[in-house]
Amino acid sequence: MIPNRPDTVWLFDYDLTLYGTEERCVINSLDHRISLFVQKTVGTDFETAHKLRTDYLERFGTTLAGLMAMNQVDPDEFFDFIHEPENLIYPKESPEKLKLLQRLAGRRYVFTNGRHDWSEAGMDHMGIRSAMDGVFDLKMMDWVGKPHDSAYEKMERWLGEKSQIVLLEDSLRNLEPAHRRGWTTVFVSPSAEIPDWVDYHIPHILDLIRILE
């Protein structure tokens, strides 16, 4: 069971963690915008742009990192384009999530490879923003996100005092560096494949309640 103490810092990844795979349409709507941005930037057809995206994701960790390295893209321009609200779907209102988050002792932050406005808008739609203390976003990581060690270093520095950090994530790739730093890792995923270094596994964010002390 995870100790639920006032000195615990709860870090939540946003996409497919604070909302689950049952709302995959949310990330799909953003993905579509990212592919359109790549298409517009590189000047190819949609299919090729989508392939390039996957390639960047593999090689650079995120599509944006690839675009910055290979196409000199300005990150704010990228996010301004992909976050246009009329083209996006947001997660549904969830009073259960609000209740769950309010039960957590200690500070709660979003730790995301996106820009803050995306998760903030999503949290507004879910009705949970009041239960969160803030968003540590990609801009605050100087555009070099998880799983790069610098992202976790910056997070620790930002939090200040050595605290008991718990990271909830749907990506094992992003959880692994947290594990190496001694953070408590919670793999949030319906996946059945769980590496043995993962501290806790829950299929969905709402299951966090079951592993709280």
Ligand SMILES: [Mg+2]
């Ligand atoms: Mg995620």
